[in-house]
Amino acid sequence: MLKNISFHKLLRFDGLWDTQRWFEPAFVALDAQGRVLSVTETAPDHTPAENIKGYVLPGHHNAHSHAFQYAMAGLAERLPPHSASDDFWSWRETMYNLAGAVSPEQMEDIAAMLYAEMIRHGYTAVAEFHYLHHDKDGQPYAEKATMGQALLRAAQKTGIKLTLIPIFYQRGGFDRPASPLQQRFLSQDPDDYLDLLEQSHALIATSPHAKLGVGIHSLRAASPEHLQAILRQAPPHLPRHIHVAEQQKEIQEVLQHLGQRPVAWMLQHLPIDERFHLVHATHMDHEEAQMLAKTGAHVVLCPSTEGNLGDGFFALREFMQAGGRWSIGTDSHIGLQPCEELRWLDYGQRLRHEKRNMYCFQSGDESGEIALRQAILHGRAATGHHETPLSVGQPFDAVIYNARMPLFAMAPPTQRLSAIVYTADVSSILGTMINGRWCAKDQQHLHQDALYEAFSRTLQALRDTP
Ligand SMILES: [Zn+2]
CATH class of the missing domain: 2.30.40.10 (Urease, subunit C, domain 1)
Incomplete structure (x- = not known):
């Protein structure tokens, strides 16, 4: 034949x-x-x-990236001035300072280096969770998707397949307006965001291998009404990405302001289904893990970043036992090796449970095969490549x-x-x-x-x- x-x-x-x-x-x-x-x-x-x-x-699909953060990889590994300990929130200040300084041309140079490194390590596609929208004064560029354009040019230079996910980011926290360092991230309201999404769509339509996703930064950065409005109005076929439950402090804030744990709140108030990719979901209780798995939604795990930031352990056993699907991302890009992400994820669970082969549930199950099948197939769902x-x-x-x-x-x-x-x-x-x-x-x-x-x-x- x-x-x-x-x-x-x-x-x-x-x-x-x-x-x-x-x-x-x-x-x-x-x-x-x-x-x-x-x-x-x-x-x-x-x-x-x-x-x-x-x-x-x-090829591996990298389901979660903030390209600009690559410029600070390895440079936040010491205690901040006048402090005897460090955590996620002080790391975030360093990251915000970098975010405040990057121009579109610099974004292109950083992303191109990063994407070339991803390719060298075996990634062929990347989902870019992109919230650095405006100029250094927090004003929209004349072309709203200017920063997205820089990311697309970087992808085209290197050959990686980009899924651009413009992010809706509205406020600094439940009871806080955005800080000066967050001004570059903000959309005024759902219409403002949907306009950015539309312009991003026009942009990726010019590139044969680029794709689009829809994204919300987190429950703390968007009001429930606006979050729901965006999910209602965004094109239904697009993958939907959102950060959730990465840090204990976030769990406490969501409990205080929404009256439920973050994943439980989402399951009750959002139309969660297989189009959703919940990034981190580190702190789920047993019931949240079971319920989320049953919806067919995916979780995006970023083990090297989560380890670097001291996030905690994902409820992998509970989630997988219930049929949960997951992919991997490199997030802050402190690590860029797909197999290292898969090892970290398994080893964290082995250390936590004092057992081995934590991807396996049946006699004869092979860890490497299960891990790669999850990461490869569901990484494609996260980037919108369903073939x-x-x-x-x-x-x-x-x-x-x-x-x-x-x-x-x-x-x-x-x-x-x-x-x-x-x-x-x-x-x-x-x-x-x-x-x-x-x-x-x-x-x-x-x-x-x-x-x-x-x-x-x-x-x-x-x-x-x-
Ligand atoms: Zn992230």
């Missing part, structure tokens, strides 16, 4: 896992746009294939792990995914392909030198800013 198909190139890999099964070896035929025409274990007759010594997995990865007709977006590494090559196929999840780092990756083309190879992004230079220049300029 394949002989009759005219294809652009034929690749041969040692193996390919499409989230359902392994193909070993795997012959992948691609068309000129890098879409999959076929995946088979036998070669088409007399057709020369390019041999790549690697194991193919669907089955690596299937016929879909773009060949893949991360290729090195099949020369004995730990991967010698692992039984049923355990190879765990060997990857629990031992891999970026040096285990041969490269990352997006639309059938290498965007990173041999630990280098295609445009690495230029991106390093622009990013370094921007970091210097931000540091020189008084």
Whole structure:
């Protein structure tokens, strides 16, 4: 059958896992746009294939990013002045100072460096939870989506597939107006936000691989009425993202002002369903975890950031036991390795419960396989890519792990995914392909030198800013 198909190139890999099964070896035929025409274990007759010594997995989708925060990764790891302890809230002050200083050009340089690094680590798409909307004085740019445009240009430079999620942010807290440092984030009301969403839609419509999402910052940053109005009026097919229950202080505030725990309040007052992606949901009680899982909604977990910020432990066992779905994000970008996120998530639970293999519920369950299936499939729901990865007709977006590494090559196929999840780092990756083309190879992004230079220049300029 394949002989009759005219294809652009034929690749041969040692193996390919499409989230359902392994193909070993795997012959992948691609068309000129890098879409999959076929995946088979036998070669088409007399057709020369390019041999790549690697194991193919669907590219990772990063379900939660604030790109600008990459500029401060590693620079908040000491106690603040005149303080003998540190927490999320003082970290946030440092982050707000950075947010106040970034120009659209600097945003583009930071995001381009970050996205190139994501690609090098095996991500092929990113959901950008984007709330830095206005100029440094808090005034809207002449083009409202100017900052979104900078993020889109960064994505286009690097090859990553961007899902732009403009965020509704209205106030500083339940009984607080926004502080001067929060002025760049604000929408006046739902109409103002929906206008920004519309302009962002027009922007991403110019790019064949970009997508749009709808987002609310958190219960503390939006009034219930406005939150409900936005969810009613936003296009129904878009994924819906919101931060929730990350910190105990937030739980106490929501209890005080809304009379319920945050996830419980959302379940009762919002039309929560499979379109929703609740970011963190760290502090859920047993009932919230069970009820949320039953709605089909997703949770986005960001284990390296949550660990860095001292957030707490997610109720993974309760949520998964009830059939809960989750994906991973890198949030503040203190860590950029997808397998590290999956390890952190499992190890946190192992330490907490003094047990092993916390993704598993049945005898014979394989941790790596369960973790990757959750992250890969539900990461795609979070970015609005609903197609089955690596299937016929879909773009060949893949991360290729090195099949020369004995730990991967010698692992039984049923355990190879765990060997990857629990031992891999970026040096285990041969490269990352997006639309059938290498965007990173041999630990280098295609445009690495230029991106390093622009990013370094921007970091210097931000540091020189008084
Ligand atoms: Zn976040």
